[in-house]
Amino acid sequence: MSTIQPVRGTHDLIGENQRRHSHVVSAARRISALYGFGEWSTPIFEDTRVFSRSLGDTSDVVSKEMYSFSDRDGESITLRPEGTAAICRALVTNGLTQSLPQKVFYAGPMFRYERPQKGRYRQFHQIGVELMGAAEPQADAEVIALGYQILQDLGVAEHVTLELNTLGDAASREAWREALIAYFSRYKDQLSEDSRVRLEKNPLRILDSKDRSDRALVADAPQMAEFLTPEASTFWDDLRRTLDNFGISYRVNTSIVRGLDYYNHTTFEFVTDKLGSQGTVMAGGRYDGLVKQMGGPAVPSVGLAAGVERLSMLLDTAPESARPVIIVPVGSPAEGTVFKVLQSLRQQGVYVEMGYRGSLRKRMERAGKQNAAYVLFLGEDEVERGVCRIKHMESGQESEVTLDSVLSDAATFFLSGEKAAI
RNA sequence: GCGGAUGUAGCUCAGCUGGUAGAGCGCCGGUUUGUGGUACCGGUUGUCGCGGGUUCGAGCCCCGUCAUUCGCCCCA
Structure with a gap:
């Protein structure tokens, strides 16, 4: 065929697909408003440093998945691979660190240069919320509750479970990280090839490995809980208690470490077994250091993002088109x-x-x-x-x-x- | 980036040991322009993903390529 095909990993939204998509986005927007989140729209591309600085040089997103190019002035531009870093940049450049907290909802396309698969595209869409300027675990619980209500509203909550973890504060995380490196280094020859690379780049990810022999080692690895500072421990307890009060059930999963470097304390994922290996449908966590990395003051924050395509696929039935x-x-x-x-x-x-x-x-x-x-x-x-x-x-x-x-x-x-x- | 599977009409697919393409659905028209969803009749659709090779001859065999899909990595 000589007809021009869509670019690999991109897709058109037409008819039923567009209706599913719109339904997900408008539900998320509506529920977010109930929690006091107002919508921001930021540019679809940014100065490359917005992402390279925030996500961590060793993260896959930065090291091999960014759509980066030079514009006509030779400036390095990147199509946004995620929303949080850009929202933090907008908070700083609009001077809004003076009026906190800010509760933001966003929706739009994101771009990652990856091998496409079901539920994974090179241009995909996310909805997300960011609560910036709140250090209390109640804020984390509020964000999780909001996410859960979106899933309920879409009628997919029963196919999805909340997995929760803490990475502790900076001191806890560093101590744990070192203990993990020491532990896994001892069994280096038993680790899978992938995990040996992880040991260098991001040892926490070994905990997430699906390799059989890795899993055996992981079972006896040092637990985060042993390294939590008293403050971090209190935060973790408060969060879980608050979630109980919200009536939200969860499963603690110590392997939820998230791929992006900016997280601390809370990390969570809403996962489903209905989408093959792309089971994470909504995810987020706390990022107290990110705004500072963007050149602003320290603004403790928490947020989440969800993949619109993945949620659309979970919808049992497509919304009907209007009847004339x-x-x-x-x-x-x-x-x-x-x-x-x-x-x-x-x-x-x-x-x-x-x-x-x-x-x-x-x-x-x-x-x-x-x-x-x-x-x-x-x-x-x-x-x-x-x-x-x-x-x-x-x-x-x-x-x-x-x-x-x-x-x-x-x-x-x-x-x-x-x-x-x- | 790595491994497996698959690419035939708009859709779902058939196509024998290689002999110049089929079905169902859909779509369009008709069953006297005063009544749809059922029924009947007629019609339409393809460079068989693309490029090359083997052959008298390739949808079928070989190589390459692109795309899709499943898994890994990673992630929403």
Whole structure:
């Protein structure tokens, strides 16, 4: 084929897919508003340093997955691989570190140069929230509760479990990290090839390994809990207690370490077994040091992000498209009347289309295919008498009403409990 | 970046040991322009992913390439 194909890992959102997608985004936006999160939109590309500085040089995202290029001035630009770093940059550059806390919702495309798979694309979409300027574990719980409510609202909560972990504060994390390096170094020859690389780059990731012999070693590895400072320990206890009070159940999973370097204290993932190996559907954590790395003051923060494509795939049913009222002229009714009715209904907020091609039979057939809620017949004879016929498509029932009543109060006929209304 | 599978009509797929492409669904039209979702009749659709090779002849065999998909890595 000589037709041009979409770029690898990109996809068009059309019809049912777009409806699923929109449904996920608008649900997330609506629920976020209930928790006081307002929407920000930041640029789709940023100075490369926004990401290289924040995500960690050894993270895969920075080391091999960024879509970076030089613009015409030779400046290094990167298509955003995630949302948090950009939101933090926006917080700083807009001077909003003076008015904390800030509660932000965002939605939009992200870009990572990866091998595409089901639920993983090179251009994909995320929704996310960031609560910046709150050091208390209650903030973490609030963000998790918000995420959970989004999943509930979408009807996918029962397919998803919350896995929770703590990385402790900087001191705890460093002590643990060193203990892990010491431990795994002792068994270096038993580690998988991947994990030997991890030992150099990011030893915490070994805990997440799926390799059989790695798992055996991991079972006896030093636990984070042993290294928590008293402060970090209190934070962890408070978080779990607050989640209990929110009525949110979770499973502690000490292998949730997250791939991006900026996390501390809380990390969590909502995972499902319905998407193959792309099981993480929503994830986040606390990042107390990130805003400072962006050149701002220390602003303790917590947030989460979710993959819209993955959530869309979990939706049991696609949202239905709106059902129109379809006007079908029969015979040759006065044109003036036909268009007057058509536009009047639209002005009154009713979704209407007109069928004016083919035989009456054809017009009805098309109305059926468009899943019309009603057909409004404007028959030549009726129009002369000042009336029209309205057919309810599901029941097939038909009734005659005056044109005046349709023109003055369409709601009576079309907006009550029917999807024809928008 | 690594390993496996798969690419035939808009969709789902069939196509024998190589002999110049089929079905169902959909789509369009019709069953006298006053009534759809059922039924019947007719019609439409392809450079068989792309490029090369073997052969008298390739959808089928070989090589390459691109894409999709599953797993690994990583991540939403």
